[in-house]
Amino acid sequence: MDLRSHSKPIEEFNFLDPAVLDNPFEYYRAAQEQAPVYLMPETGMYLVSRYEDLRQVLLDTETFSNNLDGYGMLQGENWKVHQGILQERGWPDLPTLNFTDPPVHTRYRRIADSIFNAKRIAAISDRIEELCNLIIDRFIDRGECEFVSEFSFPFVGTIISEQLGLDSEKMSTFKKWGEAIMAPTSRVMTVEELRENAxxxxxxxxFIAGKLEERRKEPRNDLISALVSSRGSDGEELDMMELQSFMRQFLSGTYESVVTMISHGMLILLREPGVMEQVATDLSRVPDFVEEALRFDTAVPGLARLVTRDTELAGVHLPAGSIVMTRYAAANRDPAKFDRPDKFDIDRKDKAHLSFGTGPHLCVGRLLARRELVIAFRTLLTRLKDIELARPLPEIAHVPHALLRPMKELPIRFAKADAA
Known part of the structure; x- marks a missing residue:
């Protein structure tokens, strides 16, 4: 279907409709053609759908601030209940990397960049590949698997668990924590749900506090030890509230999004058998496949920014206090930026997608995410062949979520690839 024309009126879409969240690309095209900065009546937020407009928002942190309560934004007054429980029995939310702007953000960003650096990621690449093979070993003899729960999640979850000093054998607990972090960003929750979440x-x-203290006494070669030993530009250690904030953001930022990236990548291969054959035949093309997959089906479709002063964007007046939805997935299919944006093109020359953002808030974990993706698909296509969908996907294939786009399931069948 050619989405570059024949868009129905933008007013006929509801952003929160599960069918729109599941397959939003017709909606994005309608917004780009009719209202590139669109006040969504169902949310009260302004959707920014064009590439250059989005870059303007991301680069201008003085006008479009990240300093907002991103976790509790949908919860209204009930969020105080959640925060009260953290205040009484845990550690309250402290903006560090997320929900701050320079210069506060700059201090924390230096620390994060020193942890997620190229040298450290390269050092763990062999272990990532080893874990990838171990997880494939669990299901390869069956000739089928549910790819999301049997590969994407355990692969990413085990990597994160090991690097953050968590017990990878308690994967269900890790999954519960990751989902709890992101749940308030997906929908309006009841007071009781917020209490349970807190x-x-x-x-x-x-649990994290205990691990932090362990690493402070006996450091290891992992990310959590690097975090505990890090110092700000003032030479001061991070206190427990700051450490908790970093750990929460590392868990949320390196978990669901990468699980979704891998699942979307496999779905693309299933729907583009010519691409699968091309990449499987020449594994040097895996990085090209990964970059186009990141553009084509963005795992984090959008985030939010706070308008700090009256301004104008694409001819639309934005009053101070407004919230803009930075829709990366829409910008990555903007026909003004990308030729034939709705076609998956592994030979695409322009790879400047916005899946990891840009500007001061460029994704800290992008190097790790890319390495995980490349290793995952290189290994999968080495060990599996004749991969196909085992049964039709649900009519709504994704979990409805305003900021993420996780798949419900991806059942596949395959044969073992011939030994090299």
Missing amino acids: ETIVEMQH
Whole structure:
């Protein structure tokens, strides 16, 4: 279907409709053609859908601030209940990397960049590949698997668990924590749901506090030890509240998004058998495949920014206090930037997608994410062949979520590739 024309009126879409969140690209095209900065009546936020407009927002942190309560933005007054529980029994939310702007953000960003650096990521690449093979070993003899729960999640979860000093054998607990972190960003929750969510966060915080103290006494060659030993530009150690904030953001930022990236990548291969054959035949093309997959089906479709002063964007007046939805997934298919944006093109020359953002808030974990993706698909296509969908996907294939786009399931069948 050619999405570059024949868009129905933007007013006929509802951004929060599960069908729109599941397959939003017709909606994005309608916004780009009719209202590139669109006040969504169902959310009260302004959707920014064009590439250059989005870059302007991301680069101008003085006008479009990240200093907002991103976790509790949808919860209104009930969020105080959640925060009260953290205050009483755990550690309250402290903006560090997320939800701050320079110069506060700059201090924390230096620390994060020193941890997620190229040398450290290269040093763990062999272990990432080893874990990838170990996870494939669990299901390869069956000739089928549910790819999201049996590969994407355990692969990413085990890597994060090891690097953050968590017990990778308690994968269900790790999954529960990751989901609890992101749940308030997905929908409006009841007071009771917020209480239960806060209790889960407190449980996670106390476990993390114990691991932090262990690493302070006996450091290891992992990310959590690097975090505990890090110093700000003032030479001061991070206090427990700051450490908890970093750990929460590392867990949320390196978990669901990468699980979704890998799952979307496999879905693309299933729907583009010519691409699968091309990449499997020449594994040097895996990085090209990964970059186009990041553009084509962005794992984090959008985030939010606060308008700090009256301004104008694409001819639309934005009053101070407004919230703009920075829709990366829409910008990555903007026909003004990308030729034939709705076609998956592994030979695409322009790779300047915005899947990891840009500017001061460029994704800290992008090097790790890219390495995980390249190793995952290189290994999968080495060990599996004749990969196909085992059964039709649900009519709504993704979990409805305003900021993320996780798949519900991806059942596949395959044969073992011939030994090299």
